[in-house]
Amino acid sequence: MITKAKQKLIQSLKVKKYRKKHAAFVVEGSKSVLELLRSSLTVLKVYALPEWAEAHAVELRKQGIEVSLAKQRELQGASFLSTADQVIAIARLPEENLLESHITKGLTLVLDGVRDPGNLGTIIRTADWFGIRHIVCSEDCVDAYNPKVVRATMGSLFRSNLCYLELADLFARFKEVPVCAAVLNGHNAFEFKFPKPAFLVIGNESNGVQAATKAHLTHAVTIPRIGKAESLNAAVAAGLLCALAMK
């Protein structure tokens, strides 16, 4: 069962302050929870309907996970969704780990002020599709453990290595790593040969790459516009650039 106090605690994890305080975040839904169980993250608790626990008994045993059985109305009391799913898990917030050895060799995605949870989640999922696991978010990006972001990543969050950093510090620390971003009047992204190692910067939904970041750019690329839309959605632009950088 999920006691009232536990339901309240889970509800509090909707808010970043409490996620930090408890070093924990919430994962809802069968697919996402199964991805969580298969990941390297520490699972603190799994609450589920008996039928879910039964349906996944083999997998749960394999992963050594003990499920606390819960009633539908208890799950609803804990859930962030208007209709609770069959299972809710609480996982430990992973330690941030800026992998120097990766940054100096591979491609690191840098998100510069991505504010919309759906966009951030979709970008993490898309990066995972194209094999990009190392992501640095500026301090003004939305928190990746926000439940809307967690949901939109569809499990990719648990395979990603995310850090929140002041970007100026990042670029200063890795001066030798080229910084690529999509801006106006850059090289045609389809013809551009992305260097490696590299930082690939995706800007804010409305304002693009921020001025402080622009000062560090070494390679400006542009997704050519044929029609008339004023801008591309940040996740769509990120998808294209990740694809072109990794193809």
Next chain:
Amino acid sequence: MITKAKQKLIQSLKVKKYRKKHAAFVVEGSKSVLELLRSSLTVLKVYALPEWAEAHAVELRKQGIEVSLAKQRELQGASFLSTADQVIAIARLPEENLLESHITKGLTLVLDGVRDPGNLGTIIRTADWFGIRHIVCSEDCVDAYNPKVVRATMGSLFRSNLCYLELADLFARFKEVPVCAAVLNGHNAFEFKFPKPAFLVIGNESNGVQAATKAHLTHAVTIPRIGKAESLNAAVAAGLLCALAMK
């Protein structure tokens, strides 16, 4: 002013049935309304705060648009948003017009069961960026004049030519036009040379291209996966395919 009856009428246009009945839909927000005014669509009414009307007086005069001044609380009573913008417009639903001359020559985007309003809006906006204006939606796609779709297109909707059709009828009618779609185990999309004319099919968010559509495919393409995400977001996949088909 916006009378209570008018507010109620505008509110009713949230629902497809009433949009069809009144042959009208709602556009909110300064940017989108300005794009509407510049488009070829028929604008039935514009309600705005006096300061908005004043700030855009030159443009409004140029377009021959008369604005009905409204108070903030009247706009709020009419708005679909939790905080109303400065301006709300009502436009006539355009006639659907399947441009045969285009279909037999250019690239036509076909949406096969895209259900999420945000996805549909982002796809229309992305297609517009890449110069694709002709879009056919299957009957089970979300309605493009749904306020969430309208907002997500950011004005691109007013430049697009959209039709809702039974896709089997479309493909039967244009037998000579190749049908391309992203599926598993197709040609690598980055190496594929998209034919022209062509239909470029984007599938449903969860289930991809529907079985009835698959029967008509002439070219299967695949966006190669390097990492582990189970799928790509529909709008991200659409963006990539539109870019590759039009580059």
